[in-house]
Amino acid sequence: xxxxxxxENKSNWTDMSDYVVHFTKPYKxxxxxxxxxxILANQVIRARNPFGICRNTAPDLSTQKAVCFSEIxxxxxxxxxxxxxxxxxxxxxxFVIHRHGNPILYAYKDRELIAAIKEMVASAGNDKSHPxxxxxxxxxxxxxxxxxxxxxxxxxEWRKVGDFKFSTDDxxxxxxxxxxxxxxxxxxxxxxxEHLGPAYDCPFIDAHWKRKQIEGVLA
Numbered sequence: 001x002x003x004x005x006x007x008e009n010k011s012n013w014t015d016m017s018d019y020v021v022h023f024t025k026p027y028k029x030x031x032x033x034x035x036x037x038x039i040l041a042n043q044v045i046r047a048r049n050p051f052g053i054c055r056n057t058a059p060d061l062s063t064q065k066a067v068c069f070s071e072i073x074x075x076x077x078x079x080x081x082x083x084x085x086x087x088x089x090x091x092x093x094x095f096v097i098h099r100h101g102n103p104i105l106y107a108y109k110d111r112e113l114i115a116a117i118k119e120m121v122a123s124a125g126n127d128k129s130h131p132x133x134x135x136x137x138x139x140x141x142x143x144x145x146x147x148x149x150x151x152x153x154x155x156x157e158w159r160k161v162g163d164f165k166f167s168t169d170d171x172x173x174x175x176x177x178x179x180x181x182x183x184x185x186x187x188x189x190x191x192x193x194e195h196l197g198p199a200y201d202c203p204f205i206d207a208h209w210k211r212k213q214i215e216g217v218l219a
Contacts, residue, residue: 109143
C-alpha cells in the first residue's frame, strides 16, 4: 500500500496488515452487535475511558481518553475476537493516521525506557499544558504486577486520543459472525431505504475465517 505515512506492505507479507480494527463490546446493557450498529449510525466511536501509564494520575484525565484499535493480521483476528467480541469496524491504517491515530509503545516495566518516561511525567507535575500528556496515552508498561501479569503486546494496539469520527466511505469492512451476515446486510439496506441511517456497502468478514477466504471477499 502506497502511503506518505507508513512503509510498504508487500502482498506476501502475511504478518502485516493494511488495516486496524475496533472491536465493540457490551456497554450499558447493550450487546456488542447493537453497539456496533449504534456506532455506524452515529458515525463516531466515543473515547469513553482513559488509557496509558497515566490513565489514573494525569492532572486532566480527559487528555488520556482514547479510542482503541488493533493491527493484528486479518487471518489472526480470532485471537482478539475471543478476548473482545465477534464484532468489529475496520479502517485502513493510513486513514487512522490522518485522524491522529498511532501505534502504542510497550515500554516494559522496571526497564530504562519506562523510567525515562516516568521522569518526564514527574517533571511535568500538575502542568496540564505539558507536552508529555500528549505522549502518555500511547504508552503501556507490560510486566508483572501485584494484581497480576500484563503482557498484551500481541494485540498490536493503536490509539487515537478523543472521539473518532468517520463517514460511510471510511469503513473498509465489518467483522460480523457469518451466520448473521444476511441479517446485518438486510438491516443496513433497510436503514438506507427508509432513510433511517447511513448506508454501508462495504464487505463483511467473519473473525474466524482463514486468510484465503478473507482475501477472496476483500478482492
